[in-house]
Amino acid sequence: MTENILVKIFEHNNWANQEMIQACSALSDEQLDGEPQGATKGSIRLTLMHLVSSQQGYLSLLTVPIETRRDVPPAFAELEESARRSGEGLLALAREAPSQRLEVRLQTMDGYFVHPWVVMLQAINHATEHREQISSMLTALGVTPPVLDGWAFGEATQALVLIPRK
Numbered sequence: 001m002t003e004n005i006l007v008k009i010f011e012h013n014n015w016a017n018q019e020m021i022q023a024c025s026a027l028s029d030e031q032l033d034g035e036p037q038g039a040t041k042g043s044i045r046l047t048l049m050h051l052v053s054s055q056q057g058y059l060s061l062l063t064v065p066i067e068t069r070r071d072v073p074p075a076f077a078e079l080e081e082s083a084r085r086s087g088e089g090l091l092a093l094a095r096e097a098p099s100q101r102l103e104v105r106l107q108t109m110d111g112y113f114v115h116p117w118v119v120m121l122q123a124i125n126h127a128t129e130h131r132e133q134i135s136s137m138l139t140a141l142g143v144t145p146p147v148l149d150g151w152a153f154g155e156a157t158q159a160l161v162l163i164p165r166k
Contacts, residue, residue: 006120010094013127014087015156016148017051020131021080023138023146024048031141038140040133047137049073051130052083058123059089062116066107090123 024032024044032045042050053073060069074082093116105113135145146152154160 004095006094007091009124010087010091011157012150012153013124014084014091015153016131017055017083017087017127018080019146019148020134021048021052021083023143024134025080027141027143031143034141036137036140038136040137044134044137045076047130047134048079049076051127052079052086054126055090055123056082056086058119058126059086059093061106061108061114061119062093063089066109069109071109090120094120 027044033043035043040047053071056074057071105115106119107113131148135148138145151160
């Protein structure tokens, strides 16, 4: 295996975020803002905004000194572009060769020190959890959510190809 698996994981994350945002862009305001009738907390709109805003925050934590970090959530109309930009930033970090940066401790805005690998892991897990919540809310609305698992990404990137039967 010569490919950087971490890069592939972040490529999948970016693809899945974009697919989910695009799937939700066809929803009405009523559907985006409706309160779910399940275990999920918050509307589809709020969950999407939280997902992207958090991703921006993770990138900022990894790249911006604490003194100059700003928490500026994206406007809903800018969600797709904000997700793309912050996702590309995290992907660029994943592409970097392993270095001493992994041993550095970063300071969070709420008083913690954290190693960069924890932030990268959190970025992936956090997005996956919220995409699944949104999928559940879409299903409850009678809307078929996009399939965002590793198999679907493999097919979308031609890394998973059906062998024709003879």
